[in-house]
Amino acid sequence: MKTQQSGPLQMSCFYVGSALCGIDIRVIQEMNKQMEMTRVPGAPSYVLGIMNLRGRIVTIIDLGKKLGLGESKKTEQSRIIIVNSREENIGLLVDRIADVVTTRWEDVDPTPSNIKGIKGKYFHGVCKAGKELVAILDIDAVLGDE
Amino acid sequence: MDIQNPQGRSVFAVSRFDLEQATKGGKNLYLLEFDLIHDIEAKKKTALDVLKNLETTGAILDVKLDLEAVGDLEGGDFSNRIPLYVLFASIIEADIMPALLDLNQSAIHAVDLASAPAASAPEFAQELLETTPPTPEEDRTDDLVKELFSADTLAAAVESPAPQAGPAPAASSPAPTPPRAPEAPKPSAPSKPAPAAAASEPEPASADAAPKPGGKTFTQSETLRVHVSLLEDLMNLAGELVLSRNQLMQAISSNVLHQIQVAGQRIDLVTSELQETIMLTRMQTIGTIFNKFPRVVRDLARSLGKQIDLQLEGNEVELDKTIIEGLGDPLTHLVRNSADHGIETPEERTAKGKSPTGTILLKAYHEAGQVIVEIIDDGRGLNTAKIVEKAVAKGLITAEQARGMSEKEKANLIFLPGLSTAEKVTDVSGRGVGMDVVKSNLDQLGGQVDIETQPDKGTTIRIKLPLTLAIIPSLLVSVGEERFAVPQVNVDELLRVPAQSIGERIELVGDAEVLILRGELIPLVYLSSVLNLGDEFSSAARMVGHVLRGEPAPEKPVDINLVVVSAGQFRYGLVVDELHDSVEIVVKPLGRHFKECQGYAGATIMGDGHVALILDVAGLGRLADLSITAGLEQKSVALAKEEAAKGVREDRISLFTFRNTPTEHCAVPLDLVARVELIQAKDIEEVSGRRVIKYRGGSLPVFSLDQAANVGMLELSGELVVIVFSINGHEIGLLASPPVDAMELDVAIDAFTLRQPGISGSAIIGEHTTLIVDIYELVQTLQPDWFVERTALLPDAGGDGEVGVPNLLLVEDSEFFRNQVRRFLETDGYTVETAEDGLVAWNMLQADPDRYDLVVTDIEMPNMDGFQLAEQIRSDARFTGLPIVALTSLASEEDQARGKAVGIDAYEIKLDKDRLLQSIYDCLQRYAAA
The missing domain is CATH 3.30.70 (Alpha-Beta Plaits)
Structure with a gap:
């Protein structure tokens, strides 16, 4: 496990493809289904474009593509999760929103070396939520500039 | 109570x-x-x-x-x-x-x-x-005042020594502001007897004056001094905005369209005023950076053993805060350069006969909506030869390119990356920050830098800066559905090349498509291809490809819309699908994921809420692989092409076309037209058999073509056009029917078929046989007295010593021009003899050497051209007193130089009547005096 964090952890969970992922709820600013964006030619392929979020320019990222799970399709259930990462707002396109899961950092297990082909470095770890495993995303690693 | x-x-x-x-x-x-x-x-x-x-x-x-x-x-x-x-x-x-x-x-x-x-x-x-709270509240305000006051004085105290903190390294620490804000409130705390409740108070209260001090999210908090009157203006505007909003809400709820419109206008007005005023709060005087230079220069002068006098001008000029901050480093570098390399030692200066004290003048002023900062020194100037040598040695340019460059272009090579002329790195300059860094710093600020130098006279570096960065006027363009903004400062001109003239205006040079714009070749960059927008967006590119390379044509012909843009050394034509409005946009930065993208300067939110990208013209140029020196290369190609074109070029003339009757197309040389007015037929009055119209407080005689020439009757009804000519000091109007147009074209003029009094010939223009109207002949038949009067007055025009009317020899191969030029020379009082080419002219001169007082010659002629003729004349001792004026449609610098070399006295453009006459007059005067 990368982090030595402890204490309670609330995660907002969502599906990227068939994988259930979670983000620490504290970095999430909002979720919306505004899908109107301007593409930016020449940008990295996982960047979908930019969006006007109440007067601010927000970069939208295809989380599926970024994690190597394949391109996300925009459907009725698609949502954009706006997160704060390093003083910047970034939108993540996900396939479907799931529940909020409450757990503790102590219950987070290290990331298995290969979870469904996702690059391991993007995760804090995994934990159990009911029957399913939730992969906890390290948002700064995902949105870091490689 | x-x-x-x-x-x-x-x-x-x-x-x-x-x-x-x-x-x-x-x-x-x-x-x-x-x-x-x-x-x-x-x-x-x-x-x-x-x-x-x-x-x-x-x-x-x-x-x-x-x-x-x-x-x-x-x-x-x-x-x-x-x-x-x-x-x-x-x-x-x-x-x-x-x-x-x-x-x-x-x-x-x-x-x-x-x-x-x-x-x-x-x-x-x-x-x-x-x-009850009131009294403690008073206490608190009191404390607050105290707090603000002490913070203020402290800030001032911190501020004043900061600029004097000595020569900071040029590359670091943008401004002395950072320490100010966090420190200021803290020392004031102990001086304040107020309890904890009051201590927490100043934060929100002073928030508008200064961002929260010491919050841990603010790694660098800055403060800004704003004049109180400005704040009051802002308050008033804010109040007005609220009022207008209330009006609007009311209007909307009562649903009265008129009221909504009124309120909308009001809000529009208030918002723009508010915007302006808010922008004003960002404005800082340039004095804040200028004022650190006396010390910098004094220290430098002492360590270098030089005597330097620094003069500052325009301290009060205001610029946006961000620009002021970004300007400090490059300016410091430039001033150091001037002091170190520009100004000589006192001994050297005395030896050159200059005052031992060198002067550096730092000057800021407004010009055309921009701020110009100049660094002027009276030192030794740049050694352009050395710069060129270095640039060539480093392979930045080729020796060939260097030869074609002007002094100014050579001096500007100093801004190329990887060029440092300092032989040895001294302590003062040459700390790894070259002029290219200065330039790129200034580029980031949207500034342009230009250098002028004269050996031993000094160097002037001129920096042009925009007033502000946050809001910029931009041109909106679109490719397919996507809209982009091009900053107006980069836009030189807008151009539409109609589908049918692509072949004429756009050419292939090597593999590159270039636009021919007034003799200059401008490379084309397709926005759709440089951004890889995909095939569906490239109809313009396909259209050009079709015309020039015979590629398959797009579904339907498209016009080519392009924006000629320039940034730094780049100048190219950006091809887009559509050109839209010019708007003021608010620049917003792009996120960190786009830092690899070169083509954008930011993004903006349009009126409809959509996001549009702002194009970075220099970045796009780099993306399109236009190398910096490509521009220079282009220029030499352009020169070569012009040379090649010379032999085949027909005479280009500018014509003003109109119609006599709706089916009768006519044209006059554009240079003869003084003005064009649109009138109603009923405005024409008939007074003592002559038609006049009221015009600029007087009467203007007007006539129609059918009065003097055998052409169709012009019906005097509806809307008419009056073409005003100025002939021998008189104005006269020719009645014609619209539409009118002005065009520059190569035409072959047939001077026989349709020749008649008042019509000098005909030409085919745009599929119509067009009569070329001879306005002099027309007016001569209508108003003979104007010409009699004129010739009587002018016999002495040739000069004091000459007897009689000067006799000119006009050499011109095109009959049209020959007649035109002869006519206006004759109307000006000269006698004119003509020759068809240089050989004929030379024979005429040989036959009677003293017959002519001046030769007016065309350059491009068969048998013997103008240069050869001039050479012949100058090589013959009998003609030393014979002035030669050349008439040409090409007046490139090179031609002029060649003309001068073979002894041509003056160069004039064909049909630029006034200048030609003036030039002839001057030459005659000069030779008469000699």
């Missing part, structure tokens, strides 16, 4: 705060005096009923049964009343209270808060202090 009854007895004690609360919203405060016996018992009511009744119309603050007023048995003075006092607050006015309450007027006392004795009893005052 206490409330007294009319007898002066204190009845209630209520805190002023409660009273103020109760009387908010214009309520009146009453002291009501009910008598339990007469007012209540006698009227068969209960006290409770009375109070309940009161509650429906106002608020009861306090109720008291005054038993003391009843008196006691011992005292004996038994009053027969039991007063019930009610402190009552209500919006009801005093005059209707008696009726409402069924109470005697004398029993209702209005309580005036303002005149009421405030806290007459000391214990009340004490209570007030403890429970």
Whole structure:
């Protein structure tokens, strides 16, 4: 496990493809289904474009593509999760929103070396939520500039 | 405070705060005096009923049964009343209270808060202090003032030494601001006796003046000084904005379109004013950076053993804060350079005959909406030869390119990356920050830098800066559905190349497509391809490809819209699908994921809420692989092409086309047209057999073509065009029918088929046979007196010593031009003989060497061209006193130089009548005097 964090952890969970992922709820600013964006030619392929979020320019990222799970399709259930990462707002396109899961950092297990082909470095770890495993995303690693 | 009854007895004690609360919203405060016996018992009511009744119309603050007023048995003075006092607050006015309450007027006392004795009893005052906020609030404001004041003085104290902190390394620490804000409030804290409550107070209160001090999210907090009057303006505007918003809301709810429009306009007005004013708060004087230079220069001068006088001008010029901050480093570098390399040592200067003290002038001023900063020194100037040598040695340019460069271009090579002329790296300059870094720093600010130098006279570096960065005027363009903004500073011109003239305007040079714009070759960059927008967006590219390379054509022909842009050394034509409006946009930065993208300067939000990208013209140029020196290369190609084109070029003339009758196309040389006016046929008056129109406060004689030439009758009805000519100082108007047009074209003029008085010939223009009108001949038939008068006046035009009318020899191969030029030379009083080419002219000169006073010659002619003719004339001693004026449609610098070399006295453009006449006159005068 990368982090030595402890204490309670609330995660907002969502599906990227068939994988259930979670983000620490504290970095999430909002979720919306505004899908109107301007593409930016020449940008990295996982960047979908930019969006006007109440007067601010927000970069939208295809989380599926970024994690190597394949391109996300925009459907009725698609949502954009706006997160704060390093003083910047970034939108993540996900396939479907799931529940909020409450757990503790102590219950987070290290990331298995290969979870469904996702690059391991993007995760804090995994934990159990009911029957399913939730992969906890390290948002700064995902949105870091490689 | 206490409330007294009319007898002066204190009845209630209520805190002023409660009273103020109760009387908010214009309520009146009453002291009501009910008598339990007469007012209540006698009227068969209960006290409770009375109070309940009161509650429906106002608020009861306090109720008291005054038993003391009843008196006691011992005292004996038994009053027969039991007063019930009610402190009552209500919006009801005093005059209707008696009726409402069924109470005697004398029993209702209005309580005036303002005149009421405030806290007459000391214990009340004490209570007030403890429970009510107003007084402590005063305290707090007091503290706040103290706090702000001390913060201010401290800030000032920190600020003043900071710029003097000595020569900071050029590459680091953008401004001395950072330490100011976090430090300032802290030292002021101990001086403040206020409790913790007050200490937390200043944060929100001072937030507009300075961002929160020391919050841990603010790694670098900055403060900004703003003039109080500006803040007041802002307050007023904010107030107005709120008012306008209220109006708008009201208008919307009442749904009256007119009112909505009015309110909308008002908001528009207020918003733009607000925007301007807010931008003003960002403006800082350039003095803040200028003022550190006296010290910098003094230190430098001392360590270098030089005498330097630094002069500052335009300290008060204001620029946006971000620009001021970004300008510090490059400016420091440039000033150091001037001091180190520019200004010589006193000995050297004395040896050159200059004053031992060198001068560096730092100057800022406004020009055309931009701020210009100049660094002028009177030092040794740049050694351009050395710069070129270095640039060639480093392979930045080729020797060939260098030869084609002007001094100025050579000097500007210093901004190329990887070029440093300093032979040795001294302590002062050459700290790894080259001029290219200066340039790229300035580029980031949207600035342009230019250098001019003269050996031993000095160097002038001129920096052009925009006033502000946050809001920039931009041109909107689109490719397919996508819109982009191009900063207006980069836009040189807009151009539309119609589909049918692509072949003429766009050419292939090597593999590159270039636009021919007034003799210059401009590389084309397709926005769709440089951004890889995909095939569906590239109809323009396909269209050009089709015309130039024979590729398959797009579905339907498209016009090519392009923006000629320039940034730094790049200049190219950006091909887009559509050109839209010019708008003011607010620049917003792009996120960190786009830092690899070169083509964008940011993004902006359009009026409709969509996001548009702002293009970075220099970045796009790099993306399109236009190398920096490509521009230079292009220029030499352009010159070569022009050279090649010379042999085949026809005479280009500018024609003004119009119609006589709707089917009869006519044209006159554009240079002869003074003005064009649109009139109504009914405006034409007929006075003593002549037609005139009222024109600029006088009468303008007008005529139609059919009056003088054998052409169709012009019907005098509806809208007409008057083409005004100025002939020998007289103005005359030619009536014609619209549409009119002006065009420059190569035409072959047929001077025979349709020749008649007033018509010098015909040409095919755009599929129509067009009559070329000879305006001189026309006017001569209509107003012969103008010409008689003129020739009589001008026989001495040739100069003082000459006898008779100067005799000119006009050499010109095109009959059209020959006739045109001859005519206006003749109307100006000269006698003119003509020759078709140089050989004929030379033979004429040989036959009678003294016959001619001046030769006017075309350059491009068969058999013997103008250069050869001039050479022949100059090589013959008999013609030393014969001036030669060349007439040409090409007046490139190279041609002029060649002309000068072979002895041509003056170069004039064909049909630029006034200049030609002036030039002939000057030449004659000069030769007569010699």
